[in-house]
Amino acid sequence: MKQFDQVVTLLERGNYEGAFLLLGDCVDLALREIEADRRARRNGTLFGLGIALLTGGLGLEDLVLGPLAYKATRFFGGSSMKPEEAGVLLLEALKLRLEMIQQLPEIVIPAESSARILRDLLVVYLIERGSFDRFEELLPSLIAPAEEKNLYRIVQRLELEVGYEKTIDLDVILFACLFLYDLRHWKLYQKLRAGRESLEREFEEILREEDCRATAAGADLENALERHYAAVLELEPPYTPEAVRRNYRRLIKGCHPDRMQQASAAEQKQAEERARELNEAYEYFRARLNF
Structure with missing residues (x-):
C-alpha cells in the first residue's frame, strides 16, 4: 500500500514523529472505510427487506436487491478500498504504532494526540480479546476519538478491558502512556498501577532526566x-468539593430505585445509566480535588 511506502520513506530519513503520525492517519482511514462498509451492508439489508414487503417476500432482497444496494452505497459513499484491504491496513498500522510506542516512547508519544493513542490501544484490546461485536458498536466513537463524548466512551471501555492475562503487555503500554501524559489520578491509571510501583519509579527517574512534552497533550485530554464530567x-x-457533593446528592435522588418502581423498563434502564454516569463523575472529581 502506498501509505506504507510513505512511512518507510519517513523512517529512512529519521523522521520518526512524521512516520508515527502518518500511521495514525492510516488507522483513521481504515476505521472510516470499515464503518462505511458496515453502513453499506446495513442499508443494503434494510433496502432488501423493504422490497420484500412490497413483493410479498419473493426473495429478491437476498438474490439481487440487497447486494445491489450494498454496492451502490459503497460506490456513492466514496469508498476507496475493499473491506479486507481496510482490515489489513488497520492491523499493520496498529502493529507498527505499538512497536514505535514501545521502542521510541519519548519521541512518538509527545508528538501524537493522546486521544488517538488511547483509541488505538482500545482497538488492539478489542482485537486481542476477540470482542468484534463491541468493536463494531464503538466504531463511530473510534473514528473521532477527540470528541468529548467519544473520548469518554473510550476511557470507560478501557477500564473494562484491562487486567487480563492475555493483554498484560498492552496494560504495560497503556500504563506508560497514561504516566507520560501525567494522568496518574485517573481511575484507569490506579487500576493499572497495582503491582507496577517499581515500574512507576523507573518512569519518574526518566522524567527527571528528560523534558517530556507528552504532558501538554495529556492536559488537553x-x-x-x-x-464532560462537569456537564454530567x-x-x-470553579469546581469545589462542596459544589460536587451538593450537585451529586441533588441529581442522584432522581435516579433512586424507590422513585422508579412505577416506571417502565426503558425508564428504569435510563435511570440506571444516569446513576452510573453520576457516580463516575463524582469519583472523577473526588480524585481530581482530593476530597
Missing part, C-alpha cells in the same frame, strides 16, 4: 474529560 454534574467553574 484532561480538560476534555473535565468538561451540572457544575460551573
Whole structure:
C-alpha cells in the first residue's frame, strides 16, 4: 500500500514523529472505510427487506436487491478500498504504532494526540480479546476519538478491558502512556498501577532526566474529560468539593430505585445509566480535588 511506502520513506530519513503520525492517519482511514462498509451492508439489508414487503417476500432482497444496494452505497459513499484491504491496513498500522510506542516512547508519544493513542490501544484490546461485536458498536466513537463524548466512551471501555492475562503487555503500554501524559489520578491509571510501583519509579527517574512534552497533550485530554464530567454534574467553574457533593446528592435522588418502581423498563434502564454516569463523575472529581 502506498501509505506504507510513505512511512518507510519517513523512517529512512529519521523522521520518526512524521512516520508515527502518518500511521495514525492510516488507522483513521481504515476505521472510516470499515464503518462505511458496515453502513453499506446495513442499508443494503434494510433496502432488501423493504422490497420484500412490497413483493410479498419473493426473495429478491437476498438474490439481487440487497447486494445491489450494498454496492451502490459503497460506490456513492466514496469508498476507496475493499473491506479486507481496510482490515489489513488497520492491523499493520496498529502493529507498527505499538512497536514505535514501545521502542521510541519519548519521541512518538509527545508528538501524537493522546486521544488517538488511547483509541488505538482500545482497538488492539478489542482485537486481542476477540470482542468484534463491541468493536463494531464503538466504531463511530473510534473514528473521532477527540470528541468529548467519544473520548469518554473510550476511557470507560478501557477500564473494562484491562487486567487480563492475555493483554498484560498492552496494560504495560497503556500504563506508560497514561504516566507520560501525567494522568496518574485517573481511575484507569490506579487500576493499572497495582503491582507496577517499581515500574512507576523507573518512569519518574526518566522524567527527571528528560523534558517530556507528552504532558501538554495529556492536559488537553484532561480538560476534555473535565468538561464532560462537569456537564454530567451540572457544575460551573470553579469546581469545589462542596459544589460536587451538593450537585451529586441533588441529581442522584432522581435516579433512586424507590422513585422508579412505577416506571417502565426503558425508564428504569435510563435511570440506571444516569446513576452510573453520576457516580463516575463524582469519583472523577473526588480524585481530581482530593476530597
